[in-house]
Amino acid sequence: MNEVSKNSSPKKNQGRIIWEKIPATSSLYRYAPNGNFYMIARINGKLVKESLETTDLALAKRKVLDAKDRRKQQTGEITLSQLADEFKESRNGKNQHHIQWMLNKLNQNCPFGQSNVRKISPIEISKYVSSLKLNPRTNNLFFETLKGVFELGVIGGYLQTNPMEKLKKNLRKKVTRKIPTVPSLEQFESIVKAIRNQKFSDTAEDSANLVEFLGLAALGEAEAANLDWKDINFETNKIIIQRQKTKFYFEIPIFPFLKPLLLKLHEKAETPKTGKVFKVANPKKAIATACKSLGYPAFTARNFRQMGIVELLRAGIDVKKVSRWQGHRDGGVLIMNTYSEVISESDSDHDKEQLKLLEKRLK
Secondary structure, three states, rough: OOOOOOOEEEEEEEOOEEEEEEEOOOOEEEOOOOOOOEEEEOOOOOEEEEOOOOOHHHHHHHHHHHHHHHHHHOOOOOOOHHHHHHHHHOOOOOHHHHHHHHHHHHOOOOOOOOEEEEHHHHHHHHHHHHOOOHHHHHHHHHHHHHHHHHEEEEEEEEOOOOOOHHHHHHHHOOOOOOOOOOOOHHHHHHHHHHHHHHHOOOOOHHHHHHHHHHHHHOOOOHHHHOOOOEEEEEEOEEEEEEEEEOOOOEEEOOOOHHHHHHHHHHHHHOOOOOOOOOOOOOOHHHHHHHHHHHOOOOOOOOHHHHHHHHHHHOOOHHHHHHOOOOOOOOOOHHHHHHHHHHHHHOOOHHHHHHHHHHHHOOO
16 A cells, blocks of 8 residues: 555544644545545535445545546436437437527526526425426427426436426426317328329429328338338238437338229339338428319328228227337327227217218228
8 A cells, every 4th residue: 555644634532643634635534443445525514424345545546636636426416408419329310309408598598507406495496497488389398398307306316206297287388189170081081192193393203102101100200211022921911110309110001992002103214122112202392282272171291191091990990909000108198089089979960971072992
């Protein structure tokens, strides 16, 4: 063991040296009875003592700095903004856009964004979130994300408890789901035809193919844009889809009314084994032009996906199965909450006609 200078400030107990302060160091002491070195420091007003588990002075000098840094972290010496940044890194790409938006809020106008997380009270959080006046969906997402940030602080030893736990009832807002406005099958077919016949458009055919796929497969633009021919198996009549929001993989059947479109596209592309199925990713402009020329409401690509879901439900397909075909893992809760009012009206004459059209497609 390296020698300790005689100029250190020893602490005596009945004439016997117990603790020796090591000179030219910060918070480093040697416990005389066994020769071990300790870090003894006042951190955030509390006296902290920790064994460095060594009798070697050189090693102790290195370890005491690490011990102080670790203890400072464990007692909450990190700002909310810094903790939110760590939370973003820990999410592995999930909800990065929203987390970055929240980080910007914390850095720009949050009164406690740069405060030590230990010193932030539930009342401050409640006042701040309420002051943002967010719509219910965004408010609840902001709430859950902020709760996750503080929970990371608990896991990392910066906090003892999550201050958001006391605010569940106070800050969450009730989300009122609007009944989706979806096109009828006749409107859908007319829109696809109108897009296909658009003049002076180099992408009319490709846009029409994409829109037709969205409605028939009941899938979203993001999933369709990333669809590869290697994911489509005409022998098993299955398509492997990756839900872009969650990166979760799921399967959907190649419905009888969907297969002719896919076979046509596959043959036109000279039956490739791999490669993107669709040449365009966003048919927004083509849809808007078609709806305007036909005098229809301003439907979106999302509405065609919703139409596909509604028609599957009206055809009597089990809700849980339809939910799986959307890449959901909630057993159909979201599907029922969103579409229950739409499908409950399926006894009208109009809906019966719609059902007949879908039944023909299903055969």
